[in-house]
Amino acid sequence: MKSDQSEPVEETDSILLSRMKSGDMSAFDGLFEKHRRGLFAYTRAMIIDRGLAEDIVQECFLELVRNIERIRPEQGAKGWLYRVARNRVIDALRAGGLGAAGAGARTADSSHERDPVDPSLTPLEGTVARERAEDVRHALEMLPPKERDLLLLRYFGDLKFNEIARLRKRPLGTVLWQATRSLEKIRKLLAGIESD
Amino acid sequence: MNCRRAIKILTAGKGSGDARLAEHLATCAKCRQHKTTILDLEHLGGEELQVDLSPVSIHETRLQASAMLAGRLKLIAGSSAATPTRFLWRPILASCAATILVAAIIFAWLLATPGRTVWNATLSAHEAAALDTKIELLTRHVGDDLRGFRNRHRENELLTGVEAISASLRIDIASSTMALKLE
Numbered sequence A: 001m002k003s004d005q006s007e008p009v010e011e012t013d014s015i016l017l018s019r020m021k022s023g024d025m026s027a028f029d030g031l032f033e034k035h036r037r038g039l040f041a042y043t044r045a046m047i048i049d050r051g052l053a054e055d056i057v058q059e060c061f062l063e064l065v066r067n068i069e070r071i072r073p074e075q076g077a078k079g080w081l082y083r084v085a086r087n088r089v090i091d092a093l094r095a096g097g098l099g100a101a102g103a104g105a106r107t108a109d110s111s112h113e114r115d116p117v118d119p120s121l122t123p124l125e126g127t128v129a130r131e132r133a134e135d136v137r138h139a140l141e142m143l144p145p146k147e148r149d150l151l152l153l154r155y156f157g158d159l160k161f162n163e164i165a166r167l168r169k170r171p172l173g174t175v176l177w178q179a180t181r182s183l184e185k186i187r188k189l190l191a192g193i194e195s196d
Numbered sequence B: 001m002n003c004r005r006a007i008k009i010l011t012a013g014k015g016s017g018d019a020r021l022a023e024h025l026a027t028c029a030k031c032r033q034h035k036t037t038i039l040d041l042e043h044l045g046g047e048e049l050q051v052d053l054s055p056v057s058i059h060e061t062r063l064q065a066s067a068m069l070a071g072r073l074k075l076i077a078g079s080s081a082a083t084p085t086r087f088l089w090r091p092i093l094a095s096c097a098a099t100i101l102v103a104a105i106i107f108a109w110l111l112a113t114p115g116r117t118v119w120n121a122t123l124s125a126h127e128a129a130a131l132d133t134k135i136e137l138l139t140r141h142v143g144d145d146l147r148g149f150r151n152r153h154r155e156n157e158l159l160t161g162v163e164a165i166s167a168s169l170r171i172d173i174a175s176s177t178m179a180l181k182l183e
Helices: A006-021 A025-047 A050-066 A078-096 A100-113 A123-142 A145-155 A161-168 A172-195 B003-012 B019-027 B029-048 B055-082 B085-182
Strands: none
Touching: A006 A025, A025 A050, A025 A078, A025 A145, A025 B029, A025 B055, A050 A078, A050 B055, A078 A145, A078 A161, A123 A145, A123 A172, A123 B029, A145 A161, A145 A172, A145 B029, A161 A172, A172 B003, A172 B029, B003 B019, B003 B029, B019 B029
16 A cells, blocks of 8 residues: 655655745756656556657647646645646547557557566566566456546555545545446456456 | 544654644554654755855855845935935826826716707607697597587488488378368
8 A cells, every 4th residue: 555645745845845846957857857857657548649648748738837836836836747747648648539449559559668576586487476566467458448537546656535536626535436337347357367 | 543544644643742643653654654754854845955056156146145135225315316205296187187187077077068969859849749749639539529420410411411401291191181171
C-alpha cells in the first residue's frame, strides 16, 4: 500500500510554485523531476502512443509555466498538472480513437524498457512476476477509458482518492464506489486470463 | 466484518493493522483476491514510474520552460518600467467613478423633469374626468327630479281641472234646480 504523504509534498510544491513565480528555473526543474514520471505513466497507459504521451507531458509542464500567475501556490501543482493531462488525454482519445485498441502494440513497444521486476527474485520468480504484470496491464487496457482513468490516477499517478474526487468533480464516496467496481472488474478479468 | 466493508476498507487503502480485516481476509477468498488485485496494480504502477521521458523530450521541455520564464520576467520588468501600475491605476479608477457619478446625476435630472410634467398632466386629467362624472351624475339626478316634478304638476293641474269642472257642474245643477223650484 502506498503511504499517504501528500501533505508535505503539497507544501513543497507550493514553495516551488512560489519560487517559479519569481522566475526561478531550478524550481521548475524540481517540479518537473517530481511529477514527470507519474504523468508519463498515466498518459502512456491511457493513450498507448508513447510519442503522443511524451508530447502531452511536455505540454502540461509548459502550460504550468504559461499559467503560473493564475495558479495559487497553496493548491499545489500535482492536481493542476493531472487535470491538464487528463483533458489532453480525453482530447487525444476523442480525436484519434486511441486507447485499448492499441494495447498490443504498446506492450510490445515498451515492455523492454522496464527494469526486471525485482533483482532479488530468481529468474523463474522474475518471469512469473513479469507475466503477472503483463496480465494486469492487459486487464487494465480492457476497461472502458473512464474506469481505467480512475485506477491509473490512483495507482500510476499516486493521487489520493480525495484528490481524484476533486479532479473529477465527484463526491469522495462516488469515486470510492467507482474504484471498487473497477477493481472488481479487474479481478474478474484476471481470473478469466488465468483460466485461459 | 462482512465482505462489503472489507472491500471498502481495502479500496480506500486503510486496511493496514486492522485485526478484524486480517481475520476476515484469512477466511474470505474473494476479499483476498481483491487485495491481491490492488497490490498488483500498485506494483505495476511502481514499475511504470521507473520509465522516464526520452532525454530529448526532457531537454526540450527544460529549454522551452526556461525561455518562457525568462521571457515572462522580461515582460514583467518591461511593463513595470513603462507603466508604474500603482501610480496609474488609482487616477484611472477615480476618474471612472467621477464620470459615472456625473452621468448618474444628469440622467436623474433629465428623467425627473418630464416625469414631473407627466405626473401633473395625469393628475389634471384625472381631476377633470372626476368632475365630468360628478356633473353628469348630478345632471342625471336633477333631470329625474324635474321629470318627477313635472309629472306631479300635470297631475295636480288635471285634478284642479276636474275639480273646477265638477264644481261648475255642481253650480249649474244647483241653479237649474232652483229655477225649476221657482217655476
